[in-house]
Amino acid sequence: MSVIILIRNLRSLLSGKTEPETWAYLRVGEENVPVHHWESLLGRARSADLRLFGEGISPIHAVLKRTDKGLWSVFDVFSKGGVWVNGVPVPEAGTELHHGDTVNLGGSCVRFLNISTEQRQRNEKKRTGAGVLVNPAVTLVELTLLQLFLLLQHSFSARQADRTSIVLAFASLIVLEWCVYEAMRLMNRMGFEIEILAFYLTTLGLSVAASAVPEDLYKQILLIVASVMLFLFSGWWMSNLKRTNAMRIPVGVLALGLLALNIATSDTINGAKSWLEFGGYSFQPSELVKAFYIYVGAATLDALYMKRNLYSFILYSAACVVALALIGDFGTALIFFITFLVISFMRSGSLATVLLAVTGALLAGFLAVSVRPYIARRFAVWGHVWDDVYGAGYQQTRSISAAASGGLIGKGAGAGWLRGIAASDTDMVFAYICEEQGLIIALCMVAAVILMAFFAIRCAGNGRSAYYAIAACATSALMLVQLALNVFGTLDLLPFTGVTFPFVSRGGSSLLGCWMLLAYLKATDNRRGASFAVNPVNRIMTWEQEHGIEVLSWGKTQPPKGKDRRP
């Protein structure tokens, strides 16, 4: 069942050809070149989005950018020849572009043509809508069946007293996912694959919770609801690029504040003081800070080339990692660091920066290992866990044994023995699933996260803004690294760091953080009518009309000679 769900999503997410949106045209000679993104790089280079070969055009010459409001601007990015619009040089802050404007790139001229309403509608109709190839409702029905099947397993193994809460929890989850689906359907957003994958992982997490701590299930289901709400809110928030960008600094401050509060107030638990206690709930700020960190780290294309503000981001990252090191959360610090590498590589494209950062981190890592004895212990036992089954290898050996005990098909929900071991439902959750649900489902669980990552990679070249692409890729990198540390730490292929498996490990803050991260994936999904976190073309046109941004009609063969529409 898991495999079917996964394959359906795989087909849905990765099949079909990439169909770009078109937002404007550039008239180059006698040809209209479509502009597919909100942010496009103009230049001679192979990596430019619009390759122009005129005289005086640098490899990387200018960035063409569209705001949410439908206004276009052009920025000069270190070109040799300079950029003029209608004969006026472009300042650092860029120049607004209007339909028919002539853009002079170091001597070669192109004309900017905004797209007409009819044209846009025509283009939009040609694109395949999400959910057409593979009906998400059917996939969701399959997921529901899987959930009912799990529920059945639990009803066999659970104690009488816990049965009500288990049934209620699974029922709530099913209701929740169908509500979200219906809401999306009403909004005409049919790209539900990412959500299904997340719900699939959350289901496995719920199953773990039901067999590990059935008395806590009510709390768990409340957390799931809250997480999904947070996801919907974040997605809606992300759909407005300007708002998103404007809030980056406040969010960054908030994230550091949370970490600082953590350092100041927490006591040390299990060698790390990563928990905040309030009102009887313990809360791990670093899980939410992950999402904030990516929010801060991603950037739009113009910022990438023009402001060179990578250095402030490096400083910010260093602050976060140092804070985590002070907290003693070695695993999360490592996750942050690799996410940082991905973000900075995507922003700068510079391997040198990345290598420099790696060297610095290795030094810091050695320092951490030598200063913190419990980290050194974890490294010392790495690869030799079977030599110390009752000491340092306690958790890993039990995990490996339990994972193997499950075979391919598992012992059934609630029928494993690993649940008797501390932290088996969080840090060792992969082995937990292996034992109770079998290797196949555990591999599907990993595959689900990998699938999300492939989707993010695929969308990266097609997104409206570099911000979304970077955020989505950073998110998938973060989830993958977290997964790798969790799974391979459990199985002694990496040192045991005690991080959570995305969506599956029990723990409120982790779940909230993961669903919040999921919004970044939704924000980059601009297939037609796919994502609630991406404003559909129709709504953008309506909005433009309401706000008096007119676009003239012009045929494809004969664009009108533009008159200056500058107000």
Added chain:
Amino acid sequence: MKKISSRAISVFLIAALVITGMCYFVKEDYLHGRKWAMYFSMFNPEAEGELLDRNGVMLAAFNREARVYAKDWPTRVANYHVTGDYVGMTGTGLLTHFWGSASDYDFLHGIKNEKSGSLSLGIDAETNNYAYQLLSQYGKGTVMMMNYRTGEVICLVSSPSVDPAYPVEEPEDGSYVNRALTATYTPGSTFKLITSAAALENVPDLENMTFHCYGELDIAGVKITCMEAHGTQTFEQALANSCNCAFAKITYMNVGQRLMVQYVTDYGFLNGHTIDGIYTSAGNYPTEFVGDPELAWSGIGQSTDQVCPFSMLRYVAAIANGGLLAEPTFLKGGSGEKTTPLLNPATAVRLQELMRNNVTSHYEEEVDFSGLPFCAKTGTAETGAGTSHSWFTGFLQDEDHPYAFVAVIEEGGFGLWAAGLMVNDIFQHMLETGTA
């Protein structure tokens, strides 16, 4: 945007690493899954089985509903170090290590249950109870006995012990240690059995030599002393007298460190062993150059010598069986054909005679063995704290009762007067109750 898209390759790289790692794990799981799963298979909640002693007395039993130990307190405590517990507090319990007959494994289903989940041990619970009762009166220590013809372990107790059915928060220090398998002690004079073997095989005309003991021996300013001056003795008499001066001289003058290290290594005293997959402790002997005085001390079982009681039992069992060790096992019926040649047969036979001579010429004068044909060696190992560990090791030269034994009582004083008396007492009890 094209640039961003091409840089997304970094995420792809991470994903590829994750996929590689998962493939590696699946491969390893396929290859080693059985070993992994079986290691903790006693945790399998569906496992059903029981652990029985040689007479069918239940030592531990478990199924889906319950996990129980022996019914009576003495049996639970005396057999704790054999059975272990369901939680894995001791690393040497059979419950943890050896549950092959209760569970089985295949790659598709993982761990699963076998129908007949009952495992019969060679251990005699009644003997264990009696031995533990005696041992615990002496204090800390261990007794282990095995059939030197079949390898069956019939008795293993370690004191202090705990009641696994009612675990206490803070039991007496070292309660979870199986002293027979995972402790090492200074061997004292029992080590002369190893020095003897080296001397017998390497010192020409050893048996015709005479050794003069004046009660003390000066080696480069270091004094080695005996309890009394033994006068002039043959090699046989020197062993029976447990003469330190004679064996010190033999070690540093006749045998030498290179040969000593070779024999200690060959007889398996320096490395750990396994019994049914349970690891036992390795011992110690000075292998670096130490000089004559220290070498002399090492030849009489002092210096930095450390011996695991299990290694000593293997050695005496091999002597008793003519040099061939029947590999020790907890399984009823023994290890069958699994044997290891440990000693030269001629040496083993001569050692048998020497050990018999120890008993007939000395020990029998002080302890009433009631005619049991003991061949043995005592040890009184100085610990440096003014007390000594009491050792008694050897075997019965009796085809009806082919048992080798080792006993250590920590700070028990003279070998014969603590461990020796206790071992004799246990064997007499076995004969009386007909359990042997």
